[in-house]
Amino acid sequence: MFSELGYRPLDFGPVSSDGDPRREMRAMLDTHARQYVQPVIRRTAQGCLRLGLTPNQVTWSAFIIGMGAAAVEVGSRPVAAVILLWLSAYLDAVDGSMARERHQTSPWGTLLDITFDRLVELGIIVALAIRFPDARLLLVLLTAGIVFSMTVFLTVGALAEKQGMKSFYYQAGLAERTEGIILLSVMMLWSGALLWTTAAFVVVEIVTAVQRLREAYRLFEGTSPP
Numbered sequence: 390m391f392s393e394l395g396y397r398p399l400d401f402g403p404v405s406s407d408g409d410p411r412r413e414m415r416a417m418l419d420t421h422a423r424q425y426v427q428p429v430i431r432r433t434a435q436g437c438l439r440l441g442l443t444p445n446q447v448t449w450s451a452f453i454i455g456m457g458a459a460a461v462e463v464g465s466r467p468v469a470a471v472i473l474l475w476l477s478a479y480l481d482a483v484d485g486s487m488a489r490e491r492h493q494t495s496p497w498g499t500l501l502d503i504t505f506d507r508l509v510e511l512g513i514i515v516a517l518a519i520r521f522p523d524a525r526l527l528l529v530l531l532t533a534g535i536v537f538s539m540t541v542f543l544t545v546g547a548l549a550e551k552q553g554m555k556s557f558y559y560q561a562g563l564a565e566r567t568e569g570i571i572l573l574s575v576m577m578l579w580s581g582a583l584l585w586t587t588a589a590f591v592v593v594e595i596v597t598a599v600q601r602l603r604e605a606y607r608l609f610e611g612t613s614p615p
Contacts, residue, residue: 427486430479434486444488448501451480455509462516467577470516474577477509478570503543506566510535513573521580527587534594541601549608568593 437447455477462470481502488494511532518528572590576583 426482430482430486431490433479433483434490437483438487438490442487444484444491444493444498445501447480447484447487448498448505451477451484452505452509454480455505456512459509459512459516462513462577463519465520467580470513471574471577474509474513474570474574478566481506481566503539507535507539510569510573513577517576517583521583524583524587527584527591530591531587531594534591534598538594538598538601541598541605545601545605545608548605 454473458470458473458477461473484498484502488498514528514532518525569590572586572593576586576590579586
């Protein structure tokens with residue numbers, strides 16, 4: 390769900406500051422809704438910790454539930470699938486909050502979160518492709534768009550660290566994980582508009598990737614792209 394909340398980075402720090410090109414990015418729900426949902430997420434995280442759960446256990450639970458959503462979608466039960474998908478996304482935000490509460494943030498936790506997020510998204514896309522063969526081409530293009538956007542995201546993070554930044558460089562963008570979950574939910578619930586919503590998702594992913602490429606150019610070259 391909330392990519393900045395769900396991942397367990399070492400330290401993102403403030404999203405914007407004078408001279409930081411991140412202030413020019415126009416992210417949507419993940420970045421701007423955090424202040425409103427974080428108190429609820431934190432209380433859930435504290436409850437999970439009192440039960441003796443670890444952040445990685447919650448990460449695995451979110452993954453299993455998310456893949457369960459894909460299986461339920463294959464069985465033509467979209468409402469139940471959407472409920473499971475949002476539960477998975479919520480737990481994906483909770484695990485990161487748990488890690489921060491106990492100061493247990495780690496590269497391994499970040500890797501699990503990012504990998505499982507993509508696998509759940511791909512699971513839903515595959516489920517839709519199984520149910521709706523006519524949409525398979527667009528769903529393949531959507532998968533390519535996600536790969537494109539995440540390749541830029543991860544490569545910039547790795548290169549920024551090599552240039553001396555103290556933590557993984559988080560790139561916001563038009564489409565973060567909450568927007569992705571919303572679009573996947575619409576695709577499952579309103580199958581009659583699947584082609585249109587998938588096409589819109591493809592465009593959003595490409596725009597996000599281009600945003601991140603432009604920001605990376607400013608970050609590494611010190612100037613705006615031509």
